[in-house]
Amino acid sequence: MKNKKRLMENVIYGIFLILGLVTVGCVLLITVYLVISGIPAISRIGILRFLLGREWASTADQPLYGILPFILTSVYGTAGAIFIGVPIGFMTAVYLSKIAGPKVKSVIETAVSLLAGIPSVVYGLVGMMVLVPGIRIAFRIPDGASLFAAVIVLAIMILPSIIKVSLTALEAVPKEYEDASLALGATPIETYFRVSVPAAKSGIAAAVVLGVGRAIGEAMAVMMVAGNAPNMPGIFQSVRFLTTAVASEMSYAADGSLQKQALFSIALVLFLFIMMINAVLNFFLKHSKEN
Numbered sequence: 001m002k003n004k005k006r007l008m009e010n011v012i013y014g015i016f017l018i019l020g021l022v023t024v025g026c027v028l029l030i031t032v033y034l035v036i037s038g039i040p041a042i043s044r045i046g047i048l049r050f051l052l053g054r055e056w057a058s059t060a061d062q063p064l065y066g067i068l069p070f071i072l073t074s075v076y077g078t079a080g081a082i083f084i085g086v087p088i089g090f091m092t093a094v095y096l097s098k099i100a101g102p103k104v105k106s107v108i109e110t111a112v113s114l115l116a117g118i119p120s121v122v123y124g125l126v127g128m129m130v131l132v133p134g135i136r137i138a139f140r141i142p143d144g145a146s147l148f149a150a151v152i153v154l155a156i157m158i159l160p161s162i163i164k165v166s167l168t169a170l171e172a173v174p175k176e177y178e179d180a181s182l183a184l185g186a187t188p189i190e191t192y193f194r195v196s197v198p199a200a201k202s203g204i205a206a207a208v209v210l211g212v213g214r215a216i217g218e219a220m221a222v223m224m225v226a227g228n229a230p231n232m233p234g235i236f237q238s239v240r241f242l243t244t245a246v247a248s249e250m251s252y253a254a255d256g257s258l259q260k261q262a263l264f265s266i267a268l269v270l271f272l273f274i275m276m277i278n279a280v281l282n283f284f285l286k287h288s289k290e291n
Helices: 002-045 047-052 068-099 102-117 120-139 147-171 175-183 188-199 201-217 220-225 242-249 258-290
Strands: none
Touching (some): 068 188, 068 201
16 A cells, blocks of 8 residues: 555656656757847847847848847836836735725626736737827827837736735735734734735735736737837837837748848847846845845
């Protein structure tokens, strides 16, 4: 009986190990493919001209392949979405986990789940038909398709991830922590923000990482509301993100051309950009745990 049980445990362990190795292998495969496909264009163009160039004109007689506008647009757009979306999502999670009644909590959680299930193209369509004209009228500008519109759409799109993961982390905090804080004379609000939130900071940080990943990696919705023009970023300027730069030109780029190789190079920069952000966030999270 013991041998049979041990054999079953070894089989299950082996299955989990294989699945974990498959995951790691997929990441390595993507990394190797992007490096092999993206390095040739960077070598031909020059890394400084590629990363710091201010003009992108891949179909011109004298093509230019500078992606600095795309990099800055992605940074500003993601930062703006996080600046708007994280506080709203975090406060909503605190409200749902600590303050809201069962009926209100059920309604809001259902709405959040529905928000998470809406396809990206629907966000983009609503933004294009409602948000973009609204921005044009409200700010009296020629075209509402802009970085500002993209930031608003991205902020809405990252809310479900932030709310659901933060809510799970807050609900996992042992109730004894809060009871002890209340017994010492702290108010409920003080308990929520000085006891529950610090105890759940790992999960909340994970929610922020997921939000950052969603904001950086979104293409379709951003393409529909940002104008998709390769300009240097401005709040009411039509712009192009790293993701939309790849999506908008990959369909007609000739195989083996420098244009297509440059698009793979953009994908490589985006991949490294996401890895760098995750590494930095994990570093600060680990540092805060040690302290």
